[in-house]
Amino acid sequence: AHLPLLLKPEGNGKLSKRDGDRFGFPVFPLLWETSLGYRESGYLPEAVINFLALLGWNPGEDKEIMTMDELIRLFDLNRCSKSGAQFDYKKCIWFNHQYIQQKPNEELAALFLPILEKQGVNASFDKVITVIGMTKERINFIEELWNISSYFFVAPMQYDEKAVKKRWREDSARCMTELFEVLQSLNNFSSQEQEKTVMNWIVQKGYHTGDIMNAFRLALVGESKGPHLFDITHVIGKEETLTRIKRAITALK
Structure with a gap:
């Protein structure tokens, strides 16, 4: 039996090593001379197998994520395409993402x-x-x-300039100093207790929640990204949270 040829991601012709070099994806399973393989590039084996199995073949149903046992059970040569299969490297990245989530x-x-x-x-x-x-x-x-x-795991060594310009206001240092005192007074540093206490303080002071939280995130992360703020502080701990606030106040005055 002959399976379909693997074709270039774009244009006509068979897939080659040059296509990998051009688009930035591996073409070998393992390191080969100077070319990184899928393993070295961070792909999970099960994701690559799942991706390759669906090149020129389909199970006859609307399903893409399949275990090895499912692939073995469903595979049928009669469902293999006679025409070539385009090598969609972006789809392989998608498979890797899906398997990481699982x-x-x-x-x-x-x-x-x-x-x-x-x-x-x-x-x-x-x-x-x-x-x-x-x-x-x-x-x-x-x-x-x-x-x-x-x-x-490590405190930010610098602060994103665009985020500072947008998020750190004239009164941010003063507000962060007050926030430092609010958090320092907490004995229970759970995410829920922090959030309740800080939100009550914001309301009492009449501050704008966005202004406080944006400056707080900048102090903790160094830029405007990351999950729920009080989940971050809970993970890094009270001492590290207070240290980062103090550092930001000094650095961004």
Whole structure:
């Protein structure tokens, strides 16, 4: 039996290594000479298998995510296309994203730990699991976790200029000083208790919630990104939260 040829992502002709170089995707399963393979590029094996299985074949139903057992059970040569199959590398990235979302946080944490170690971060396994649960929906590859979650492990060394210009106002330093005192007074530093206390303080002072929260996020993260603010503070802890507020007040005056 002959399966369909794999065709270029764009244009005519068979898929080649040059296409991978041009579009920035691997064409080998493993490292080959100077070319990174799918493994080294951060693709999960099950995602690549699922993607490849659907090139030139379909199960006859509207289903794309399938386990190896399902692929084996459903595969039928009669459902293989006679024409070539276009190699849609963006679809492979989509498959990788889907499999990352399905993977237990504990397994993802085990894959992320070596990346943290390379960054000089020594974090507890439980903390890594928690952070992954809060951020994994935003990634396509495990390696991307560091860029979107580094602030959980290390304080920002600088502040995004555009965010500072937009979010840090003339009275932000004074408001953050008051917020520091509000948070410092808390004995229970749970996300819920923090949020309730801070929101009550904002109402009592007549402040604009957006102004306070935007400056607070900038102090914690260094830019305007990240999950729920009080989930971040709960994970990094009271001492680190207060330290970051003080640093921002000094740096952004």
